[in-house]
Amino acid sequence: MLSKNRIKQINALQQKKFRNETQTFVAEGHKVVMELLRSPMKVREIFATGEWIADNAKKFHGVTITEASDMEIKKISAMQTACNVVAEVEMKPEKNFKLNANTLYLALDSVRDPGNFGTIIRIANWFGISTILASDDCVDLYNSKVIQASMGSAFRVDVHYCKLPETLDYAKEIGLPVYGTFLDGDNIFTTKLSNKGVIVLGNEGHGILPETEKQITKRILIPCGTSADKAPESLNVATATSIVCSEFFRQSTFNS
Amino acid sequence: MLSKNRIKQINALQQKKFRNETQTFVAEGHKVVMELLRSPMKVREIFATGEWIADNAKKFHGVTITEASDMEIKKISAMQTACNVVAEVEMKPEKNFKLNANTLYLALDSVRDPGNFGTIIRIANWFGISTILASDDCVDLYNSKVIQASMGSAFRVDVHYCKLPETLDYAKEIGLPVYGTFLDGDNIFTTKLSNKGVIVLGNEGHGILPETEKQITKRILIPCGTSADKAPESLNVATATSIVCSEFFRQSTFNS
Numbered sequence: 001m002l003s004k005n006r007i008k009q010i011n012a013l014q015q016k017k018f019r020n021e022t023q024t025f026v027a028e029g030h031k032v033v034m035e036l037l038r039s040p041m042k043v044r045e046i047f048a049t050g051e052w053i054a055d056n057a058k059k060f061h062g063v064t065i066t067e068a069s070d071m072e073i074k075k076i077s078a079m080q081t082a083c084n085v086v087a088e089v090e091m092k093p094e095k096n097f098k099l100n101a102n103t104l105y106l107a108l109d110s111v112r113d114p115g116n117f118g119t120i121i122r123i124a125n126w127f128g129i130s131t132i133l134a135s136d137d138c139v140d141l142y143n144s145k146v147i148q149a150s151m152g153s154a155f156r157v158d159v160h161y162c163k164l165p166e167t168l169d170y171a172k173e174i175g176l177p178v179y180g181t182f183l184d185g186d187n188i189f190t191t192k193l194s195n196k197g198v199i200v201l202g203n204e205g206h207g208i209l210p211e212t213e214k215q216i217t218k219r220i221l222i223p224c225g226t227s228a229d230k231a232p233e234s235l236n237v238a239t240a241t242s243i244v245c246s247e248f249f250r251q252s253t254f255n256s
Numbered sequence: 257m258l259s260k261n262r263i264k265q266i267n268a269l270q271q272k273k274f275r276n277e278t279q280t281f282v283a284e285g286h287k288v289v290m291e292l293l294r295s296p297m298k299v300r301e302i303f304a305t306g307e308w309i310a311d312n313a314k315k316f317h318g319v320t321i322t323e324a325s326d327m328e329i330k331k332i333s334a335m336q337t338a339c340n341v342v343a344e345v346e347m348k349p350e351k352n353f354k355l356n357a358n359t360l361y362l363a364l365d366s367v368r369d370p371g372n373f374g375t376i377i378r379i380a381n382w383f384g385i386s387t388i389l390a391s392d393d394c395v396d397l398y399n400s401k402v403i404q405a406s407m408g409s410a411f412r413v414d415v416h417y418c419k420l421p422e423t424l425d426y427a428k429e430i431g432l433p434v435y436g437t438f439l440d441g442d443n444i445f446t447t448k449l450s451n452k453g454v455i456v457l458g459n460e461g462h463g464i465l466p467e468t469e470k471q472i473t474k475r476i477l478i479p480c481g482t483s484a485d486k487a488p489e490s491l492n493v494a495t496a497t498s499i500v501c502s503e504f505f506r507q508s509t510f511n512s
Contacts (some may be wrong), residue, residue, distance in 0.1 A: 038485065115371075122488050123495055128481030153488050189510040225384030225505050229294065232378050232409050235498075239379055242495045243502045249481050250503075254445040 002047065002072045010047075010076040010088065016140045023091045025142035026076075029083040034059075035152025041089050047076060048085040056085075078144045091142060097131075097160045099167070101174045102196050104248060107133040109164055109212045110203040111237060114139050118149025119238040120201070125153035127245045132157060133198065135164035135212070164200075168215035171198050178217045180208050181240055185221035188247045193220075195252035201241050220244070258303065258328045266303075266332040266344065272396045279347045281398035282332075285339040286312075291408025297345050303332060304341040312341075334400040347398060353387075353416045355423070357430045358452050360504060363389040365420055365468045366459040367493060370395045374405025375494040376457070381409035383501045388413060389454065391420035391468070420456075424471035427454050434473045436464050437496055441477035444503045449476075451508035457497050476500070 002010075012018040013026045024044060027033055030052070036043055037059060046060060047068045057065050068076075068086075076086050099105070106124050111117050117139045124132055139146060141159045150157075168178050177197040200216065202208035208216070222243050224231050235243070258266075268274040269282045280300060283289055286308070292299055293315060302316060303324045313321050324332075324342075332342050355361070362380050367373050373395045380388055395402060397415045406413075424434050433453040456472065458464035464472070478499050480487050491499070 119492055119495060122492065125482060125486075125488050126478075126480055126491055151488055151492075156486055187510070189506045222382075222502075223505075223509075224382055225509065226381060230381075230412055232381050232407055235382055236375055236378065236407075239375060239494065239498045242491075242498045246478075246499045246502060247506075249479075250445045253479075253481065254443070 002066065002068050002076070007072070007075050010086070013088070014078055014144065016143070019091070019140070019142050024088055025091060025147065026078070026086060026144050027089050027147050028077055028079055028086045028144065029148065030056075030085055032148060032152060033085050033087050035155060036087060036089065039152065039155035041092070041155050044088045044090055046085060046087045047073065049073060052084045079148070092158075095158065097158075097162075099171055099174060099176070101176060103131070104129055104194075104196050104252075105131055105133055105171075105176075105198045106241070106245070107135075107164060107168065107198050107200045108138050109135050109200055109208050110206070111138045111201070113204055114143045114145035115149045116204065116236070116238045117141075117143075118146040118151075118154065120241045121146070121150040121157050121159070122153040123238070123242045123245055125150075125157050127249045129245065130157060132159045133164065133167055134159050134161050136161050165211045165215055168198060168200070168212065172215065172217060178215055179220050179244075180213065180216035180218070181221065181244065182208070182216075182219045183221065185219035187223045188220050188244060189223065191220060193248050193251045195248070199244055199248065201237055201244070204237055258322065258324050258332070263328070263331050266342070269344070270334055270400065272399070275347070275396070275398050280344055281347060281403065282334070282342060282400050283345050283403050284333055284335055284342045284400065285404065286341055288404060288408060289341050289343050290315075291411060292343060292345065295408065295411035297348070297411050300344045300346055302341060302343045303329065305329060308340045335404070348414075351414065353414075353418075355427055355430060355432070357432060359387070360385055360450075360452050360508075361387055361389055361427075361432075361454045362497070362501065363391075363420060363424065363454050363456045364394050365391050365456055365464050366462070367394045367457070369460055370399045370401035371405045372460065372492070372494045373397075373399075374402040374407075374410065376497045377402070377406040377413050377415070378409040379494070379498045379501055381406075381413050383505045385501065386413060388415045389420060389423055390415050390417050392417050421467045421471050424454060424456070424468065428471065428473060434471055435476050435500075436469065436472035436474070437500065438464070438472075438475045438477065441475035443479045444476050444500060445479065447474075447476060449504050449507045451504070455500055455504065457493055457500070460493055
């Protein structure tokens with residue numbers, strides 16, 4: 001049973017301001033909540049139906065679990081289709097971040113759609129990229145749609161918000177190549193890609209912004225297999241990320 | 257100005273039943289409507305704000321264009337955020353479909369999410385795959401969210417709904433390899449992939465269904481760059497499609 005006040009508190013976590021004040025966020029749905037188990041995240045409280053509790057409560061040793069009716073879950077959930085469990089989770093502690101000259105990073109320039117952002121985090125996680133640099137105007141990591149789309153990868157990948165042009169400028173100083181996708185770039189399939197550097201992906205509508213573009217040292221392109229008059233103008237940013245990350249991974253791991 | 261009756265008719269096109277009865281569907285938003293211009297699709301009527309009409313009406317020579325208020329557009333739109341133009345469009349005429357032994361096809365087994373389906377059509381279009389085989393229980397091509405996510409590619413790629421296991425059985429008969437992604441498959445980056453065949457992608461939650469799996473002749477795998485305990489369990493179906501199509505394209509076009 002949830003008090004009106006508690007429902008209000010949980011709902012407030014849909015806003016970044018309240019997430020930052022309390023340093024907590026909401027993760028929902030069975031799959032995502034189970035992913036918390038194999039992560040270092042600290043779960044503050046779980047709200048779930050009696051059925052979910054009977055099946056799963058034992059796995060969350062030491063966590064406060066509160067039974068809630070379907071109606072109460074619906075009230076605290078941000079998902080369109082009903083789920084049976086909602087967790088209140090502590091944000092990861094801020095790390096002192098420093099770029100490393102031997103690492104491959106992904107950088108996102110003004111990616112606004114939470115579904116895209118979450119999907120990109122999942123892709124980075126799959127291909128072993130453990131840190132994402134995000135411009136300050138990207139969507140918030142703890143937005144519940146980001147958490148949802150990342151399917152647990154948001155708990156495993158570090159997302160570092162920053163002034164992206166400045167961070168890329170520093171990346172160049174320490175010798176990292178800065179890749180960006182452009183229509184006049186070099187074909188990724190015939191270009192030697194480095195196993196360290198920064199891969200920059202741009203905004204959904206506008207691509208890489210001019211201030212960021214100035215920092216790009218290697219312009220790359222995903223070639224198209226259709227003649228221009230019959231091809232889509234572009235690829236979705238999550239699609240482009242998956243293809244580019246996949247090719248970096250292939251060249252570094254299987255291209256002997 | 258739209259009559260109540262016309263608003264009702266347009267809204268009815270959100271349902272597959274009425275789309276099939278009238279052989280029409282709805283395409284909305286400026287980008288998607290402009291894509292109709294460079295497609296063979298027949299536009300029956302356009303409903304748009306005065307501003308949109310002033311800027312764009314000339315390009316749609318011979319099409320009935322009806323001015324509508326923001327409020328009226330909102331009433332006939334299925335999009336969450338407001339758009340300024342909605343088009344009523346005729347479905348493509350059904351083609352007599354026959355599998356060709358020299359072609360690369362994409363096949364979708366029970367893909368239900370319209371965003372995924374539309375994104376996959378866009379990916380196929382990008383990599384030059386001109387026909388998608390879709391199991392009968394896939395989401396409908398003319399669902400407005402599919403049209404939206406495909407960003408015009410739904411007008412250029414043929415989607416053929418079928419009993420997928422039977423169609424794959426015939427594909428094998430005419431000598432086409434049938435690829436499917438599985439956790440025990442061969443690494444796509446180290447396996448020679450054919451430039452003809454069928455690439456099967458599975459349902460969002462359940463992957464490739466058992467009846468379809470029986471028809472697979474080549475089990476393939478997208479390798480993961482992270483140790484299993486720190487990796488996502490799987491990739492989203494649209495992400496997997498982009499990586500697999502990209503690698504088929506790379507091998508057939510740039511792997512000399």
